[in-house]
Amino acid sequence: MTDSEDTDDDHALLTRLAIGDRAALAAAFDRFAPTLTRYAWAVAPSRMDVEELVQDTLLTLWQKAASIELPTGSLLPWLLVVCRNHSRNLLRRQLRTQGDPLPDDLAAPPQEEDARERLRWVRDEIDALAPLDRRICELCLLEGHSYSEAAALLGLSAGAVTKRVSRSRARLKKAVMHDEH
Structure with a gap:
């Protein structure tokens, strides 16, 4: 599936x-809950809070x-912003x-702001990747697709996706080592 097919699917959904359409809600859950859950773990202290954030986000949708x-x-992106807003409300x-x-400024919970700052270099490195490598990282790392699923979506072999992810990880590791010294 290409980027344009993804956005067509999002619009149709x-x-x-x-x-x-309740079936559309089930489809949205199946498609986005894994990514929302991973994101919610970054901003919520407990499993119960994570589940609440994912449910609240999909209810808002x-x-x-x-x-x-x-x-x-x-x-x-809309879902992630909604999830972040729900996490702020939960903290309040x-x-x-x-x-x-x-706190005076509850624009972002302190742990979220610290994590965002610590990972800024990761976003910068991913943004600097070639478009195909960047899309593979988005599919596998952000959206939670397996290498074989990403390969099918992009019309590549699983081996090609594995190699590209390996190269991207090596690049990130090199950036970390350079950043630490």
Whole structure:
């Protein structure tokens, strides 16, 4: 599947969600829950919180489908922003429940901001990859596809995807070693 087919699928999925198609919600869950779960683990302290964030994010998708606009054509960035916003709300609720004062700036939980800063070089390195290598990293690392699934989506052999991921990892490792010295 190409990028344009992915965005066509996202638009079609969104249209089906907007008319209340429950099968579309199930399809959205199957497609996006693994990525949302990985992201939620980065911003939530417990398994229960992770599950709540994924459910809340998909519920928001269901409720707002008719009004969602996709400037990039892809639904995943919108879902990740919604998940992040739900994580902030969850943190606020937890702090209030514990009687702790809210931080002055709750724009991003401190652990999220620290993680984002520590991984900035990873995003920069992935952005610097050739377009095909960057897409393979997105499919395998961000969207959770297996190498064989990514290969099928891109019309490549699993061996080619494996080699490209290996090269990309070596590049990232080299960047880490250079950054540490």
